[in-house]
Amino acid sequence: MSGALIILATLGTSLFTAVMIFLLPERAFRARTGLNLGAALVKLGLVAWMVWGLSRGREYTLAFPVLEGLAFVLRTDSLGIMFAGLSSLLWLFTTVYAIGYLEDSPNRKRFFGFFSLCVASTLGISLAGNLFTLLVFYELLTLSTYPLVVHRGTAKALAAGKVYLRFTLPAGLVLMIGMVALHALAGDIRFGQQEILAELAPGRRPLLVGIFWVLIVGFGVKAALVPLHGWLPRAMVAPAPVSALLHAVAVVKAGAFGIVRLVYDIYGVELSAELGLLHGLVAVASVTILYGSLRALAQQELKPRLAYSTVSQVSYIVLGIGLFGPLGTIAALSHLLHQGLMKSTLFFCAGNYAEELGIHRIDELDGAGRRMPLTSLAFSVGALGMIGVPPVVGFLSKWYLGTGAIQADMPWVIVVLLASSLLNAAYFLPILGRLWFRPGPDHGVGEWPAERRPVRLETLAWLLVPAVATALFSLMAGVLAGMPFSPLEWTTRVVNTEYLP
Amino acid sequence: MSLSGELFPASLLVILAVACLLDRHLVRACLAFIAFALLMALAWWRLDAPWLALVEAVLGALLTGMALFHGLGRLGGQSSLPSRDRERRPRRQVMARWPAALVWLALAGAAVWGVTGNGELAASAEVSRRPLLAAGLAIMALGLWAFAHHLHLLRRLLAFNVLGSGVFLLLAGLAGPVVEVQGLILVGLVVALVGSVLGAALLRRLYALDGRVTLGDGPKSIR
C-alpha cells in the first residue's frame, strides 16, 4: 500500500465511522457498537503497521497545496506516530467504556458521532506535518468536543460548554495569528525543518520570541497551563468517558503535543535555548505543577480532584521540554504517553464508582475496595503511578525529569518535583486509605448513595475491562520499559534523532 | 436654439417639479407630475432625441401617471386613498433632512462645475445646455429633499420620479444627446416605470391590509 493511501485510510477510518454513525438511526445499537469497535481495531492495526514500517525506515506522506506556498501535509514521524498510537489505543478502551457507560441514555448517536470526529481530529493532530495542518485539526477538535461537553444538556453542562468555548475559541484565534505571523516571516515550515528559523537574520530574533509566546498562549489553553486552565475543572460535568478522553488523550494532550512540536520541530531545541525560551517554560510549568496540586488537595469531590491533578501532571511534559538536554526530552515525551494511560485509568474508575455506587464525593468512598476490588485495584495502580511509586510508569517520568534537571543544571527543579510528589501523595493516599482500610457499607457501616444491582462481575464488563486494561498497560509499560516498542524505548529513539545529527 | 430660448422651459420644469412635490393634495400633485413628464418629453424633442421624447411621453407621462392614479385608487372602482396627505414628520427630524439634500447638491454641483469648467463644453452648441444643467441640479435637490422628507408613500414615489428626471436632465446636459446617454436614460425610464408600478401596487395592498400609507415612522420602527 502506498504511503499516502495508508495515512488517508487511518484518518478516514474515524471520519467514515463518524459519518456512518450520523447516518444510522438512533436505535441501531448493535450496528453502531460493531462499527465503533471494528473501526477502533482497524485503526489500531493501521497505526501498528505504520509503527512497524517506520521502524524499518519507511516514510508515509500525504501532501497537497491549499494556497500558494502553503500545503496541507500529513506525515508520519516517530514523534507523531507515538501520539497516534496512544490515541488509537485509548480510543479502543474509551469506546468500549463509553458503550457500557451510556447504556440506555438518550442521544447516543450524537455522542458517538462526535466522539469519532474527536478521535479523527486527534489523529490528524498527531500526523500533521506542518503548523497549518495542525491548526486545522486543532480547531476541529474544539468543535467536535463541544457537543461532548454539553452532552447532558443540563444547565450546568451548558454553562461548562460556554466556559470551554470562551477559553478555546480565542485561544485558537491567537494560535492562528501566531501561525500566520510565522508564515509571513518564514514561509511554510514543515515539522523537522528547524534550520529555517535558526538561519533567520539575527534582527528577527525579538520577533521570533514574541511569536513563540503568542503560540504558547494558544497551545497553553488546551494544555491547561496556569492561568489558562479555568475550563478544565468546569468541563468535569461531561460524561466519564469524555473526561477520560479529554484529560488523557485528546484536548490537553493536543495542547502539550503542540508545544512539543513547536519547541522541537519548528524552533529547534538549540534555538529555543539560545533565545532563552526554555527558562520561561520551566517557570510556567513549575507554577502550574504546584498550583494544580494545591488546588487538587482542596477538592472534596473525586472528579474535580482528578481534574486539578491533570492540570499539574500535564505540566510535567512542559517541564521536561524546558529542561535542555536529552534526559529532559525523554521525560517529556514518555510522560505524554504515561500520563495518558494512568489518567484514563483513574477516570474510568471514577466513572465506575459513580455508575455502580453513585459515589461522587471522596468521603463516600469508604470501604469501596471490598465492594469493587478490581476497580479499586486499578485505581490504586493509577494513583501510585501518579505519585511516582515504582514499578508503575509514573516513576520513570519523574526519574528522568530529576536527572534531566541535573543535566540542564537546574537543581531547583528537583525541589519542585519533590514538593509536587509530596502533594500528589497527600491527595491520592487518603483516597487509597478510604478505599482499602476504612469500613464501609459492605462492612455494615452506612450505605452507598445509589447502588445499582451488580451483574455477574462487580460492575458491567464494558466498564470494568477498560479500567483494568489501562491499569495493566501502565504497569507493564513500567516493568517492561526496556523492551522494544515500549513507550520509553520509542521516546529514546525519537530523542536520539532530535539531539544526534 | 439660443440660451434665452432654453431658459423658459427649464424654469417651467422647476416650477412644475415644485408644484408636484409641495402640493399636499395628491391628485393635483399627480397631475403636476404628468405635466412635468410631458415637458420633459418636449425637452428631449428639442435636444434632437425624438425616440427618447416618445418613450418619455409613453412611459414617463402616460404609464407612470396611470400607475400613480392606480395607487391612489382613482382607476377602477375600489376604495380610494384619502386625497390629502395628512402625515407630518416630527419637527426634530425635519431639520436633519436638509443636510442630505444640501450635501448631494454641493457634490453634484461641484462635479458639474468641474466637468464644464474643463473647457470640454465650451462649444457654443453646448452653452445652450447650461439651463438644462441648472434645472437638473435644482430638480435633483428638490427631489432628494422631498424623498427624504415626505412620509406618504405616494409622495415618496413622486419624489423618486422627479429625482430621476433631474438625474436624466443632468446626464443629457453633461454629455449631450449622444447614443450612450439615450441608452442610459431609456433604461432609467423603464426602471422608474417598473419601480412606480411596483410601488403603487404595494401601496394599494398595504392600504387594503391595514389602512396605512406610510412605512411606519422612519427607520426606527424597523420590525
Place this chain on the structure above:
Amino acid sequence: MSASLDALLCVQTTVLWLALLAPSLLGLWAWRFPPQRMLPVLLAGLPLPLATLWLLHRVSVGGEFEGAWSPGGLLLHWRLDGLAGLLLLLTQLLLLASATYAVGHRRATTLAECAFAGFWPLLGGLAAALGLIWVAADLLILYAALELMGLCAVGMMLLPGKGEALVAGMRYLLYALVGSLAWLLGVALLLGSSGRLDLAGLAATTEPGPVTGIAMALLATGLLLKAAIFPLHGWLAPVHASAWPSVSALHGALVVKASFFILMQLWQRLMPEAVAAAWLLGLLGSLAVLWGGLQAWRASDLKQMVAWSTVGQLGYLMLAFPLLAGTSVAVATLAWQATWLQLAGHALAKAAMFMAAGNLVLSAGESRLTGLAGASRRLPLPLMTFGIAAVTLMGLPPSAGFTAKWLLLQAAILAGQWLWVAVLMAGTLLAAAYVFRVLRCAFVETAPCHEVRPLPAGMDLMALLLALGALGLGLGAEWPLALLREGGRP
C-alpha cells in the same frame, strides 16, 4: 490554424450567452408550467454549470476572452475572465440549489399557486442579471443588469404577500431605487468627463481628480446602499424576516455580493491608489463587522440572526480595499484571493444557513431561538447543516472562511495594518458568540417535545450539500485561486 481558433472562440461565445440567457427562458417556461418535482428542475439546470466549467477550462487554457455587440449605434462590451467564470459557476450552482429547494418548500407547505408560479420568471431574471453583471465590461450593461437584479430581488421578497413583508419590501424598493439614481448620477459624471462607458476605456482615460472622486463617491454610495454595507444596511434584516428561505438564500448569497463586485471592479479601474478613501471603506467594513455581529448576537429570531450575520460578514469583504490600495504586490495578491474566496465561501455557507434555518423553522413551527430547544434530538440533520455552515461563518477550519481569513490575516500582517487583524479577531469571536447561542439552545434536554413536521428529503439535502461545499472549498481552494491568480485583477 487561426480559422479553427476563431471557430472555437465563436463556440465559446455562443456557449457563454446560452449559459447566461437560458435561465430566463427556463424561468418563463416554469412560469407557465410550475414544476412539481425536484428532479426535473435539477436535470434542467445541470447543463448550465457544466457549460460554465467547460468555459472555465477554456479560460484557464487560452486566457480571458472578450467581445462587444452594438445594438442601435451603441457599443456594449463584455469579457469572461477567471473571476467572472468562477462567479458565474457559483451563481448557477446556488440558483440550482435554490430552485430545487423552492420546489420542496412548495410541497412541504401550502404556498399560493400564483405566488409560486411568479417565483420562476423572477428567478430567471435574477439569474440573467447576475450573469450579466459578472461578464459586463461596460457601465450601461452594468446599469441595466443591476436594475434588473434589484427589481427581481424586490419582487421575490414580496412573494409571501404578508403585511410585514410588504412594508419591508417597500422600504427595500425605495432604497434600491434611490441607490440606482446615485449610481446613475455617478455614471453621468464619468460620461460627461471622459465620454466613454466601457470599463477599459474609462480606466485608460480617467485621471484621478475631484470629478472622478465625486463620481466614484456617488457610485460607491449607490452600490453600498444596495450591498447593505454599514451604515446603509437598515433595510436588510427586515426584508428577510418573512421572505421564503429559497429567496433569502439567494439574496444573502449573491444579490448583495453583486453590488460589491461592481464596486470592486470600478475601484480597481478608476482609483486604485486612493488610500484614504480605501481606508474609509475599510473602516466602514470594520464597523459593519462589529455592528452586524452585535445585532446578530442580540437577535431573538433565527432568521433575523442569519440576516444580521450577513451584514457582519459583508464587512470582511470591505477590508479588501485598504489592503489593495497602495500596498505591495504580495499583499495585494493575498488580499485579492482572500476577498473572492471569502465571497464564495460566505455565499455557499449563507445560502446553506438560510435554507437550514428555514427547515428548522418550518419543521419546528417556531422561529424564536428558544423554540429550538432540544432540536439536536428532533431535527438533527438541519441542525448539523446549520452547524457546518456556521463553521464557515466563524472562519474555523477546514472551511473556505478559514482559508480566506488566513489569507486576509497574512495580508494585513505583511502590510503592517494591524487594525484589520483586530477586526478579524473581534468578528470571529462575535460570530462564534451568535452561532453558539443557537447551537447551545439546541442541546437543551429539558424542553418539551413538540410535534415535528416532516420535510421532503431534498430540502435538507440541498442545504447540506451547499454547507459541505463551503467546507470543501477550504482545503480545495487551490484550483479556483490559481484561476484567480492568472487573470481577473485589472
